[in-house]
Amino acid sequence: MNKLAILFSCTLLAACSPAVAPTPPLAGARIGGPFTLTDENGKKVSDRDFAGRYRIVYFGYTFCPDVCPTDVANLMHGWQLLGKTDPARANKIQSMFITVDPARDTPDTLKSFTANFDPRLIGLTGTPEAIAAVTKAYGVAVSVQKPTAPGVYFVDHTNAAYLMDPDGKPLALLPSDGTPKAIADELSKWVK
Template sequence: MNKYIIPLLAGLGALCACSPQGAGGSEEAPLAGARIGGPFTLVDQDGRTVTDKDFTGKWRAIYFGYSYCPDVCPVDLQRLMQGYRQFARDHPAEAAKLQPIFISVDPARDTPPVLKQYVTAFGAPLIGLTGTEQQIAAMAKAYGVYYAKRQEPGSSDYLMDHLRATMLFDGDGKPIVLLKTDESADTVAKELAHWVK
């Protein structure tokens, strides 16, 4: 298990196990009842103010990371968007209800123009959100996300340690499941097909 997923799971408390039924039954979501999520106000890659209310009725696949991330962020986002496209091909009506979102934990460098170039590389409909240090810190706390700056002494460059997880929320903003973007696009597509209705 990735060491950065532990703080999130610790903050979620006891998770309910899934029932044996499939997606059409009364299966309870793995993150049902978890105290993560909530209101936010950020800025998108076009410089527009965005709040959680802009996504009312939309499912959300949310990934926290940063554009200067040298390894996991681009791989996870690539799998997320490849999985989304497979899902959209097979389930276009359901995919239209889903909004993939990348939220920067490095707002000092991830300005809207930087985010625009970054999210464009992964394709629509991925959007990028950033904000002030305080806005990002408040949202990360509400969503159970760990992040911290890691800087070598004497260097002006730095990396950001952060939780590696893609959280799926339903149209009411309730947490559903952690998407397995660390595995494969096929896995992501299957998970989306299972949950997004």
Template sequence: MNSGKNLRLWLVLAIAVAVAGALGWMRFAGPQAVPLAVQGNLAGASLGGPFTLINQDGQTVRDRDFAGRWRLVYFGYAFCPDVCPTDLALIGRGLQAFEAKDAALGARVAPIFITIDPLRDTPATLKPFVAAFHPRLVGLTGTTAQIDAVTKAYGVYAKRMDTGDPENYLMDHSAMVYLFDPAGKPVAFLPHQGLSAQAITALLAAHVR
């Protein structure tokens, strides 16, 4: 009689231990099997918003045209002598490395260049400029009012610096790479200082799913 009770007790304990072990494995092994995106340094920020601009082909482009895709956004200008082309080259190489690892995920990333110098950066100017850095890089321009609105919404600093030649002025501006999620919410940014192609690839690998 007692031996029967003891046997049932041992069976109950064995089942409980097995279930607990399975739940524990699911808890700790699950996230390793399916990696989760880490929280970015812009999580919860209010940057971004709707815009209507013109791309390098002269077509109207709205923010909602990128819905469902991750957006890798950079603000600069085509006449920039050093920082902008350097950063865009790194963005292009970093994105291409990410695409090489996973073409399907890479296709979900929309690289976007928005000018801070709409007076000179016409669609005709932007077309060969953006093509030099990545075949899918979208170049956006617009009226001065439109660009002022979008730079304000995205927290971008930009100021014209006169050089004495009205045709060859410079633009002082903040330089960073933004990543927005498929819903248009800010996720993370990388500053110009220390920017590399590897950092771009790592940023995308950490968040794009």
């Protein structure tokens, strides 16, 4: 068989072979798990309430002076951009902001915060124990700094935005410090 025939045969085989889906970067990682928290309307919610939906999960706090609001704005702009180009896929996603500062982030405080970014973004809080459990399940480290005045303090925490699949399994980290297009592209890659 000449080289041209071999090349042609290989090309046909490659064209007829099913495409192999890429493996999500966080596939198999032990990130996430069951939780019961309080939403921004004061209602108890659990991870089961989001079953069947992809989830953008971001941990932060409303009193954060810079990183958290910037990241959330980027994430929401990326999600909105996906909604403009592929609304069906964007509608399969639920975004949530889980506080790492339950002492100050009451449901009302969260509701005011999330309203600044997207009406579909849900703020979640809970008891200190519930927040400690969910941050541990998601591998988020939290350290409350010494107050500079009564009720005035910063919270250091892991800066990560997770994309979870409809079963609550981790798919990928979203580039929350990236452009909306980079976020939309990452969402588009994994949301089916």
